[in-house]
Amino acid sequence: MIDLPANTIHGLVALANSIQEICGYVLDDGSFIVMPNISDAPMDSYEVNPESQGWILPMVWERVVAMFHTHPRGICWPSDEDMRNWPPAASEGGARYFIVTAREVREFRLDEDGKPKPVG
Ligand SMILES: [Zn+2]
Secondary structure, three states: OOOOOHHHHHHHHHHOOOOOOOEEEEEOOOOEEEEOEOOOOOOOOOOEOHHHHHHHHHHHHHHEEEEEEEOOOOOOOOOHHHHHOOOHHHHOOOOEEEEEOOOOEEEEEEOOOOOEEEEO
């Protein structure tokens, strides 16, 4: 079980019921920020709008504990595209990396071989 407040888990899981992938950040008080997904194929992928990121992140960066995105129909495991676009901030251990489905929130890290590994 992931170490997040129950309200945070319920809120994130509810987002995964959207038909499109939703992405954003979890803050240190358990709240979360949804960022605009500007992917050309938002049903199966996400891309955070860099403009929004540019003005929102500086305001909250010190409070960001995790980045998340949903897999509305997918499994709770990083996709090939997720692996190609693994955020540097998560690789360096700065922020946790969550994948959310309509059933659960799971955290992943890359192991020494660069393979995804569920945490907890
Ligand atoms: Zn994904």
